[in-house]
Amino acid sequence: MNRKSDPSIQKWAPWMRRALELASLAEGNTSPNPLVGAVVLDAEGRLVGEGFHSQAGEPHAEVWALRQAGTKSKGGTLIVTLEPCCHQGRTPPCTTAILTSGISRVVIALEDPDPRVSGFGASLLKEAGLEVITGVLEEEAFSQNRAFIFRITNGRPWGVLKWAMSLDGRVALPNGKSQWISCKEARDWVYRLRSKCDAVIVGGGTLRADDPLLTSRGLSNPEPIRVVLTSGKELPLEAQLWDTSIARTIIAHGPEFVEGRIKQMKSAPEFVSLDSPGPLDLLKKLVLKGCNRVLWECGPSLATAAIEQGCVQELAIVLAPKLLGGESSMTPLGDFGFTSMSQVLDLVAGSTRKIGTDWLFSVPFHKD
Amino acid sequence: MNRKSDPSIQKWAPWMRRALELASLAEGNTSPNPLVGAVVLDAEGRLVGEGFHSQAGEPHAEVWALRQAGTKSKGGTLIVTLEPCCHQGRTPPCTTAILTSGISRVVIALEDPDPRVSGFGASLLKEAGLEVITGVLEEEAFSQNRAFIFRITNGRPWGVLKWAMSLDGRVALPNGKSQWISCKEARDWVYRLRSKCDAVIVGGGTLRADDPLLTSRGLSNPEPIRVVLTSGKELPLEAQLWDTSIARTIIAHGPEFVEGRIKQMKSAPEFVSLDSPGPLDLLKKLVLKGCNRVLWECGPSLATAAIEQGCVQELAIVLAPKLLGGESSMTPLGDFGFTSMSQVLDLVAGSTRKIGTDWLFSVPFHKD
Numbered sequence: 001m002n003r004k005s006d007p008s009i010q011k012w013a014p015w016m017r018r019a020l021e022l023a024s025l026a027e028g029n030t031s032p033n034p035l036v037g038a039v040v041l042d043a044e045g046r047l048v049g050e051g052f053h054s055q056a057g058e059p060h061a062e063v064w065a066l067r068q069a070g071t072k073s074k075g076g077t078l079i080v081t082l083e084p085c086c087h088q089g090r091t092p093p094c095t096t097a098i099l100t101s102g103i104s105r106v107v108i109a110l111e112d113p114d115p116r117v118s119g120f121g122a123s124l125l126k127e128a129g130l131e132v133i134t135g136v137l138e139e140e141a142f143s144q145n146r147a148f149i150f151r152i153t154n155g156r157p158w159g160v161l162k163w164a165m166s167l168d169g170r171v172a173l174p175n176g177k178s179q180w181i182s183c184k185e186a187r188d189w190v191y192r193l194r195s196k197c198d199a200v201i202v203g204g205g206t207l208r209a210d211d212p213l214l215t216s217r218g219l220s221n222p223e224p225i226r227v228v229l230t231s232g233k234e235l236p237l238e239a240q241l242w243d244t245s246i247a248r249t250i251i252a253h254g255p256e257f258v259e260g261r262i263k264q265m266k267s268a269p270e271f272v273s274l275d276s277p278g279p280l281d282l283l284k285k286l287v288l289k290g291c292n293r294v295l296w297e298c299g300p301s302l303a304t305a306a307i308e309q310g311c312v313q314e315l316a317i318v319l320a321p322k323l324l325g326g327e328s329s330m331t332p333l334g335d336f337g338f339t340s341m342s343q344v345l346d347l348v349a350g351s352t353r354k355i356g357t358d359w360l361f362s363v364p365f366h367k368d
Numbered sequence: 369m370n371r372k373s374d375p376s377i378q379k380w381a382p383w384m385r386r387a388l389e390l391a392s393l394a395e396g397n398t399s400p401n402p403l404v405g406a407v408v409l410d411a412e413g414r415l416v417g418e419g420f421h422s423q424a425g426e427p428h429a430e431v432w433a434l435r436q437a438g439t440k441s442k443g444g445t446l447i448v449t450l451e452p453c454c455h456q457g458r459t460p461p462c463t464t465a466i467l468t469s470g471i472s473r474v475v476i477a478l479e480d481p482d483p484r485v486s487g488f489g490a491s492l493l494k495e496a497g498l499e500v501i502t503g504v505l506e507e508e509a510f511s512q513n514r515a516f517i518f519r520i521t522n523g524r525p526w527g528v529l530k531w532a533m534s535l536d537g538r539v540a541l542p543n544g545k546s547q548w549i550s551c552k553e554a555r556d557w558v559y560r561l562r563s564k565c566d567a568v569i570v571g572g573g574t575l576r577a578d579d580p581l582l583t584s585r586g587l588s589n590p591e592p593i594r595v596v597l598t599s600g601k602e603l604p605l606e607a608q609l610w611d612t613s614i615a616r617t618i619i620a621h622g623p624e625f626v627e628g629r630i631k632q633m634k635s636a637p638e639f640v641s642l643d644s645p646g647p648l649d650l651l652k653k654l655v656l657k658g659c660n661r662v663l664w665e666c667g668p669s670l671a672t673a674a675i676e677q678g679c680v681q682e683l684a685i686v687l688a689p690k691l692l693g694g695e696s697s698m699t700p701l702g703d704f705g706f707t708s709m710s711q712v713l714d715l716v717a718g719s720t721r722k723i724g725t726d727w728l729f730s731v732p733f734h735k736d
Contacts, residue, residue, distance in 0.1 A: 167685060167715070167731065168701040169537010175707055304693060317535060319687075321731055323713035325672060325704035333536040336693035339543055345691035347535070349725050357717050363535065363689055 009136050012107045015039050015079040016137040020109070020144060022052040022061070023081050028196040028220050029055045031292040034112075034148040036082045038065040040103070043075035056290065060085065062094040066101045074102035081141045083112040083134075086121040095124050105131040109141035113152045147293035150313060156283040157291040159311045161303055161365075162193065163332040164318035164358075171300075174326040176209045182318045185356025193316060195220035198291035199250075201282070203302040204230035213240045214297065215247050223247035225289065228269075229302065231277045233258050244269055250289075252282050279306040304334040307345070307365075315347070315363040318355070377504050380475045383407050383447045384505040388477070388512060390420040390429070391449050396564040396588050397423045399660040402480075402516040404450045406433035408471070411443035424658065428453065430462040434469045442470035449509045451480040451502075454489040463492050473499040477509030481520045515661035518681060524651040527679045529664040529671055529733075530561065531700040532686035532726075539668075542694040544577045550686045553724030561684060563588035566659035567618075569650070571670040572598035581608045582665065583615050591615035593657065596637075597670065599645045601626050612637055618657075620650050647674040672702040675713070675733075683715070683731040686723070 023037030030036075030053055038061040040049030049072070051064025059067075062084050066073055084094035084106070098106060106125050111134065112118055126132045142149065147158035164182040165171050172178035180187065194200055195216035202212060207228050214226040226241050226249045233256055241249045242265060249269035251262070254277035262268060274281045279302065286294060296306050306312050317332075338344050350363035391405030398404075398421055406429040408417030417440075419432025427435075430452050434441055452462035452474070466474060474493050479502065480486055494500045510517065515526035532550040533539050540546035548555065562568055563584035570580060575596050582594045594609050594617045601624055609617045610633060617637035619630070622645035630636060642649045647670065654662060664674050674680050685700075706712050718731035 165537055166712070167683065167729070169533055169699050173706055173709065173712070174703070177707070177709055179709060181709070307691070315535065321715040321717045323675070323701060323704070323715070324706060325701045326706065327703045329699075331537050331697075331699060333691060333693045335542070335695045336691070338541055338692060338694065339545070341541065341545055341547060341549070344534070344541075347689040347691070349689045349722070349727070352720065352722075352727060354717065354720075359717070359720060361535070 008133060012079060012133065012136045015041070016081065016107065016109055017140075018050075019079050019081045020137065020140055022050055023144060025052050026054045028198070028224075031148075031198045032056060032151070032290040034082055034145045036061040036080065038062045038078060038080040040065045040069040040073050041077045041079070042069070042072045043104075045077070048072040048076065057090050059091055060094050063091070063097050066097055066103070069101070075104050077105040077107060078103045079107045079136075081109045082145065083108050083110065083117055083119075083121045084125070085112065085114075085117050086124050087116045095121055098125060098130075099128055103130065105133070107136055108132065108134045109137050110145070113149045151287060151292045156280070156287050156311070157198065158293045158313045159283070159296055159306060160193070160197065160293065160314045160316055161296040161306060161312040162190065162316040162318075163303070164320065165332055166320055166322040166324045168323050168325060169331055170324040170326060170329040171332050172209075172330040173324055174328045176330070178210065178330075181320050181322060181324070183320065183356035183358050186318045186320070186358045186360065189355055189360065190318075191217045191219055194224055194295060197224050197293045197295040199225040199227050199286055199289075199294040201227040201229055201294055201296050201298060203298045204228060204232050204235055205299045205301070206297070207239055207241065208236060209299075211240055212297070213246070224295070225250055225286075225291070227252055227282070227286070229277060229279070229282050229298075230254075230257065234260065235262065237261055242269060243267070252285065253277055278309060279311040280309040283311055300330060300332060300334040303332065304336060307333070308336070313365050315350075315361065315365060317361040317363065319359045319361065321357060376501060380447060380501065380504045383409070384449065384475065384477055385508075386418075387447050387449045388505065388508055390418055391512060393420050394422050396566070396592075399516075399566045400424060400519070400658040402450055402513045404429040404448065406430045406446060406448040408433045408437040408441050409445045409447070410437070410440045413445070416440040416444065425458050427459055428462050431459070431465050434465055434471070437469070443472050444470075445473040445475060446471045447475045447504075449477045450513065451476050451478065451485055451487075451489045452493070453480065453482075453485050454492050455484045463489055466493060466498075467496055471498065473501070475504055476500065476502045477505050478513070481517045519655060519660045524648070524655050524679070525566065525659040526661045526681045527651070527664055527674060528561070528565065528661065528682045528684055529674060529680040530558065530684040530686075531671070532688065533700055534688055534690040534692045536691050536693060537699055538692040538694060538697040539700050540577075540698040541692055542696045544698070546578065546698075549688050549690060549692070551688065551724035551726050554686045554688070554726045554728065557723055557728065558686075559585045559587055562592055562663060565592050565661045565663040567593040567595050567654055567657075567662040569595040569597055569662055569664050569666060571666045572596060572600050572603055573667045573669070574665070575607055575609065576604060577667075579608055580665070581614070592663070593618055593654075593659070595620055595650070595654070597645060597647070597650050597666075598622075598625065602628065603630065605629055610637060611635070620653065621645055646677060647679040648677040651679055668698060668700060668702040671700065672704060675701070676704070681733050683718075683729065683733060685729040685731065687727045687729065689725060
């Protein structure tokens with residue numbers, strides 16, 4: 001990161017910015033793979049190819065860009081946001097495609113944190129006689145793929161915890177009503193947030209109280225997986241989530257759960273059995289389903305457990321200029337057992353912006 | 369207000385802005401009087417006098433400015449933020465001072481809402497042959513004196529309700545501890561806010577839980593009156609508020625209150641008896657003590673009652689990036705009895721700014 005002022009870094013930054021833009025086009029659709037974008041310049045430095053990774057199983061960004069460039073890539077430069085892979089996965093190694101293309105220089109933003117690649121891809125290219133430049137817009141590339149990197153490093157998806165609350169800190173009226181605390185623009189923003197996540201998780205309580213749909217309203221195709229995490233014995237027979245023609249639904253439950261008539265439904269949800277139906281156990285299952293980023297849209301007890309088990313890396317809070325009051329109104333979080341102000345969770349301020357009539361807070365929980 | 373683009377208005381706006389700046393120098397010190405600033409130009413338009421009203425009983429702004437101008441005011445212009453008074457109060461009418469000064473033009477921002485003045489001051493000057501221009505920066509002048517205008521119009525002071533809460537909407541831990549939720553910069557801002565108010569009000573619960581000092585830490589001289597509103601029988605014998613050498617303290621109480629040993633203390637607080645010890649009854653007493661603006665720094669029950677009785681015109685909320693949790697943690701407000709989202713208090717968004725690590729929200733409750 002101390003190489004930012006290096007002229008060889010600066011020279012390639014505008015093209016790398018373009019590659020990052022290309023990568024972002026597939027945001028929310030590439031899991032378990034990372035976002036990757038690539039640009040090919042010919043030997044004279046003219047743009048001859050662009051590509052991005054659109055979803056797992058599809059060719060990688062480098063391959064699309066090299067295909068578009070064709071024979072013009074000979075003696076040219078490949079600019080790519082993530083270190084090219086050197087292993088056979090669902091698609092062949094990109095290093096092979098690069099070597100056969102005749103490219104003579106590869107510019108990379110970020111070393112791939114995947115241990116099957118990390119450093120080996122770049123070494124292989126160097127050993128084959130190509131010029132390899134790394135670290136161009138490294139921070140931006142890291143930020144773009146922080147969910148993927150977190151998943152690779154920690155073995156569980158990056159968690160975003162979202163709630164919408166009134167100015168007096170309530171997420172519902174005493175009778176449980178909460179539709180709608182936030183304004184339309186903020187709710188639209190939540191749809192966009194869901195479209196960038198691989199799963200949206202609620203508990204049994206939220207399912208019963210709100211009967212939510214939990215989709216991105218078509219912004220993402222496929223829709224994120226909708227997950228109900230329940231520690232109870234049963235769930236209601238009628239729920240919007242049981243209609244899996246709109247989106248996939250998973251019921252994650254403990255050993256005592258009774259599948260009963262839900263299992264017999266047409267297009268029934270999937271069932272995932274957990275030894276202890278807690279947030280961390282759930283995430284270990286969801287990582288196997290290809291999730292890099294999950295959204296917690298749950299009530300206070302589950303949200304508190306998710307925080308306590310390290311399953312929240314980011315808070316997304318909508319604050320509406322409303323006052324709800326109510327001694328027993330639901331608040332965003334349950335009890336952490338704190339008895340002194342020195343124990344409380346002290347976060348960094350993050351960013352805020354106005355959205356419609358509400359404010360939006362993005363607060364990091366995770367130190368990058 | 370539709371005269372903003374009028375050239376005769378625009379011509380005087382820069383001088384009126386200066387007069388408004390002068391007026392603001394005494395913010396928090398003039399009650400029950402308004403803030404007023406004045407500028408005198410000689411017949412050639414050169415600045416020859418400036419003044420502002422510093423506190424009740426002291427000469428008015430016009431008088432200070434005219435005194436400084438002396439004989440140079442002859443044939444000149446007086447620019448003043450509020451319509452000059454024409455009645456004998458604790459000081460003689462300003463219209464008399466203006467007429468004897470030889471001023472030939474008076475430029476006024478705002479008509480005085482005081483029924484003893486309203487329009488009469490300007491009429492008197494016109495009838496005496498002076499040119500009178502009104503409405504220059506009228507909105508700014510209204511905004512500067514909105515607490516005074518509200519008090520004149522409604523017979524009770526303007527109320528500001530302040531609380532500091534965590535990102536999860538808590539104002540204290542389950543055990544009542546709350547020092548400190550907000551950062552130092554936010555607490556300094558609260559001192560400045562107090563210095564602009566005439567009284568700071570808490571309930572018996574806050575007194576017992578926090579034993580607060582409630583001063584501006586010397587920013588205002590005299591300090592705002594510290595008020596404890598109690599519906600209970602007794603208050604603790606030891607409290608920082610009972611030391612009235614720092615600032616005046618009033619105990620406002622219901623009929624059942626037992627003054628007991630507090631009354632016997634050296635420099636004991638004042639006692640104010642209320643038939644029903646509620647927010648509105650208290651404000652009716654405080655208006656008689658010269659209060660234009662009061663600050664509610666109370667717990668949820670009293671804050672809720674203050675809102676319900678129309679005693680809050682503005683919210684000042686500090687939001688700290690901390691998570692406190694706790695099922696029984698104190699929240700900012702109590703129960704309004706709302707059962708539907710259509711009943712909740714729907715405010716306009718107001719303004720927000722960063723202060724230290726916290727955010728500060730200023731939300732109007734009152735439609736100007």
